[in-house]
Amino acid sequence: MELKEIYVILGDVFREVFGDHVPDPFPEMTAEDVDGWDSLNHVRLIIAVERAFSVRFSTREITRLKNVGDLANVVLGKQT
Numbered sequence: 001m002e003l004k005e006i007y008v009i010l011g012d013v014f015r016e017v018f019g020d021h022v023p024d025p026f027p028e029m030t031a032e033d034v035d036g037w038d039s040l041n042h043v044r045l046i047i048a049v050e051r052a053f054s055v056r057f058s059t060r061e062i063t064r065l066k067n068v069g070d071l072a073n074v075v076l077g078k079q080t
Contacts, residue, residue, distance in 0.1 A: 001079045006072045013048045017041055027069030
């Protein structure tokens with residue numbers, strides 16, 4: 001799977017968690033860029049991403065995420 005495909009799927013996940021008003025995910029996107037991205041929705045997002053890509057994140061991986069680009073790269077690393 002390529003990063004481009006990951007971002008397409010992440011777009012679906014973001015709309016599922018945050019609603020249709022959310023912008024398409026981009027590498028520098030953070031919680032500040034999305035209405036409603038609070039701590040509860042962060043947990044919902046991580047669970048939805050794990051489900052969408054059939055992966056599991058460690059606590060360490062989650063705490064190191066600074067933006068959507070980091071998330072996409074962790075997903076990419078788990079796909080190989």
